[in-house]
Amino acid sequence: MKVRFIFPMWPKIPQQTPFTLPPLGVIQAAACVPEEHEVTLADENVEPVDLGEKADLVGISVMLTSQAPRAYELAEAFRARGRTVVLGGQHVTLCPEEALLHADAVVVGEGEGLIERLVLDHEAGRLRKLYRRDGHVDLSTIPLPRRDLLDKRRHYTQRGWEMVDLLQTSRGCRFNCYPCSVSWLEGGVQRMRRIEDTLADVERCGERIFLVDNSLDQDLAYQRELLGALAGSGKRWISHPIHPDEFMMKLARDAGWWYVYLAIYKINEQVRDRIRMYHDHGIAVEGTIMLGVDYHTEGFIRELIDFLLKIELDLAEFTVMTPFPHTRCWEQLEREGRIIDRDWSHYNAATVVYRPASIAPERLQDLYAEAWEAFYGMESQTARMGKLLLATLKTSGRRRRGPGGGG
Numbered sequence: 001m002k003v004r005f006i007f008p009m010w011p012k013i014p015q016q017t018p019f020t021l022p023p024l025g026v027i028q029a030a031a032c033v034p035e036e037h038e039v040t041l042a043d044e045n046v047e048p049v050d051l052g053e054k055a056d057l058v059g060i061s062v063m064l065t066s067q068a069p070r071a072y073e074l075a076e077a078f079r080a081r082g083r084t085v086v087l088g089g090q091h092v093t094l095c096p097e098e099a100l101l102h103a104d105a106v107v108v109g110e111g112e113g114l115i116e117r118l119v120l121d122h123e124a125g126r127l128r129k130l131y132r133r134d135g136h137v138d139l140s141t142i143p144l145p146r147r148d149l150l151d152k153r154r155h156y157t158q159r160g161w162e163m164v165d166l167l168q169t170s171r172g173c174r175f176n177c178y179p180c181s182v183s184w185l186e187g188g189v190q191r192m193r194r195i196e197d198t199l200a201d202v203e204r205c206g207e208r209i210f211l212v213d214n215s216l217d218q219d220l221a222y223q224r225e226l227l228g229a230l231a232g233s234g235k236r237w238i239s240h241p242i243h244p245d246e247f248m249m250k251l252a253r254d255a256g257w258w259y260v261y262l263a264i265y266k267i268n269e270q271v272r273d274r275i276r277m278y279h280d281h282g283i284a285v286e287g288t289i290m291l292g293v294d295y296h297t298e299g300f301i302r303e304l305i306d307f308l309l310k311i312e313l314d315l316a317e318f319t320v321m322t323p324f325p326h327t328r329c330w331e332q333l334e335r336e337g338r339i340i341d342r343d344w345s346h347y348n349a350a351t352v353v354y355r356p357a358s359i360a361p362e363r364l365q366d367l368y369a370e371a372w373e374a375f376y377g378m379e380s381q382t383a384r385m386g387k388l389l390l391a392t393l394k395t396s397g398r399r400r401r402g403p404g405g406g407g
């Protein structure tokens with residue numbers, strides 16, 4: 001049987017550098033297909049999807065809510081050509097009834113175990129509409145993602161540099177932050193992958209990795225063990241924050257950490273000190289700044305932008321708060337009747353789709369554009385990112401050659 005996976009096009013934040021990272025969820029799903037079947041993959045973000053290509057089963061991965069309209073369009077187009085279409089991924093788990101309107105079957109929840117069963121059922125001619133998992137998988141049982149399906153040289157390079165590979169070391173989060181659906185999707189307990197499994201996956205990645213775990217800083221013992229293991233891999237890696245003390249910072253730097261995504265909500269000395277600490281350890285900092293929380297007045301947003309310009313962030317990514325389904329944000333705004341736009345293609349974190357509490361929607365949209373302009377007015381994001389990449393390429397060489405190897 002031939003199984004074709006599709007990762008649909010999704011609308012990028014217009015102000016961002018236009019590069020595409022190799023996807024992870026869809027290759028994790030592809031790894032679940034029993035090996036006797038032929039598996040192919042098309043990422044529409046880097047190549048057109050051939051609707052006419054023969055396939056016994058088409059699996060469309062809908063990671064992002066803003067990807068859903070295009071995913072449904074593709075699903076309908078494949079079905080019109082007689083293909084059997086399955087939809088899965090995070091947005092499908094958030095809104096299964098909606099997805100069911102566009103597919104022959106949907107996978108709801110983590111796909112491992114379900115996808116294998118679905119493929120068997122389809123082969124036997126007894127495909128069901130709904131494959132749902134209640135609860136969560138044991139990460140020691142999941143296969144390694146099919147990284148071989150991605151043509152990195154051809155599709156995932158920027159000016160000749162291979163993009164980072166995405167890698168997950170855990171799932172779930174014990175926090176339940178206001179705009180985030182991770183604990184709803186993956187559970188309120190962090191489940192760690194076994195270190196040996198993570199390392200086996202690391203070995204299959206290129207030189208630079210992005211640990212996509214949204215919150216690594218939940219279990220100190222695990223963080224130490226992970227950093228110890230990564231240190232031997234020789235790879236350079238990006239992540240969200242780890243535990244911010246001197247010991248962990250040094251351990252992480254020596255293990256190849258070079259770049260952190262840091263959510264910044266406040267204007268205070270603690271934020272300034274944290275960024276200084278990262279820089280003192282040679283870690284570049286990209287701030288992720290969400291605008292439009294209820295206490296964000298126009299005055300506060302202007303003050304925040306000024307503050308960000310002073311604290312020497314290497315890069316900044318501005319977004320507007322977005323009420324993704326099954327977040328506390330969505331529950332509140334829905335309850336208060338403040339959601340004004342339900343077109344999922346606008347849920348790209350760059351479009352105001354709700355009525356903010358302290359400012360008009362149009363004004364927030366303008367301030368969002370001004371924030372990008374203020375931060376990158378002097379030097380573009382592409383130029384800044386290029387410098388950071390060059391710096392890490394030089395140090396990657398040093399790490400490969402080892403101490404005293406020059407570079």
Ligand code: SF4
Nearest residue numbers: 173175177180214215
């Ligand atoms: S934002 Fe990060 S820390 Fe908060 S719930 Fe989501 S994953 Fe957890």
